[in-house]
Amino acid sequence: MAQPPIELDGLLAFPLTPFTADFGLDLDAFAETVEGHVAAGAGALFIACGTGEFSALAPDEHTALLRRAREVVAGRVPVWVGAGGGAATARAGVAAAQEGGADGVLLLPPYLVSGPPSGLVDHVRHAVHDTTVPVVVYHRSNGAFTPGSALELLDIPSVAGLKDGVGDVELMTRIVTTIRSADSPRADGFLFFNGLPTAEVSARAYKAIGVARYSSAVHCFAPEIAIRFHGALAAGDDRVVEALLAGFYLPLVALRDETPGFAVSLVKSAARLRGDRVGPVRPPLVEPSAEQIDRLQKIVKNGYALLAALDGDHR
Secondary structure (H helix, E strand, O other): OOOOOOOOOOOEEOOOOOEOOOOOEOHHHHHHHHHHHHHHOOOEEEEOOOOOOHHHOOHHHHHHHHHHHHHHHOOOOOEEEEEOOOHHHHHHHHHHHHHOOOOEEEEOOOOOOOOOHHHHHHHHHHHHOOOOOOEEEEEOHHHOOOHHHHHHHHHOOOEEEEEEOOOOHHHHHHHHHHHHOOOOOOOOOOEEEEOOOOHHHHHHHHHHOOOOEEEEOHHHOOHHHHHHHHHHHHHOOHHHHHHHHHHHHHHHHHHHOOOOOHHHHHHHHHHHHHOOOOOOOOOOOOOOOHHHHHHHHHHHHHHHHHHHHHHHHHO
């Protein structure tokens, strides 16, 4: 039986996973992180996903994070959780998400091995199995879909959407068009997400092809900037969008691109600069140097100064 359409409105936040100095899971700090996202206006939370260091977490840690997030949120916004890895691990993760009461699952690509498009669709079918929790499939890396294989996802009732981490706008245009024009009752309600790192930089291009939803890691450390950008993009306020891109997002991306893994490491460092208890990143991610943290602090400071100037002009 087909599921009713899934509504995910507003800015999609991807909370960090706090660790102690010796890399233990800090659930009390995580509760503070979750509450901070909700209080700042996030439309939904995706926990234990990319920004939450999914690949570094043990299954029992995923379970504990989901339980604590649901306790803190108490139904105020949807709580989705990451699952993925090899076939058995992905299947167990989706089942655990349903058992734990998650509102949905972000299914990350298979671990290490690759297969043809038909095998990738079979992987999703195997992971979903007989669960009914809504699943958004992450299209990236060795889990990249063709328009034809993406179309087959409509035949899996629990699959509610596709999140793009490949960054090929032409390919995504073909996928969106193929699904939207399909002779299926699910075609119009199928969800599409922009899941590129620092997605705000590509958000205008993706909105133009019908992919308006995106994940914001910036909401972890500068939620006021993230929400201002999101609102300006939705309203078509190009002046604000371009100002925030030039004055904040592009300098942040330039720093992010200096070191592999900084899409997470920089976010965690910026959250620590803000005073949040998020702890270190787990290996193989590495911490920024003192010089990089100094530049990060200046980028964030300049971003808030720009935001204040924009808001002053608006008033």
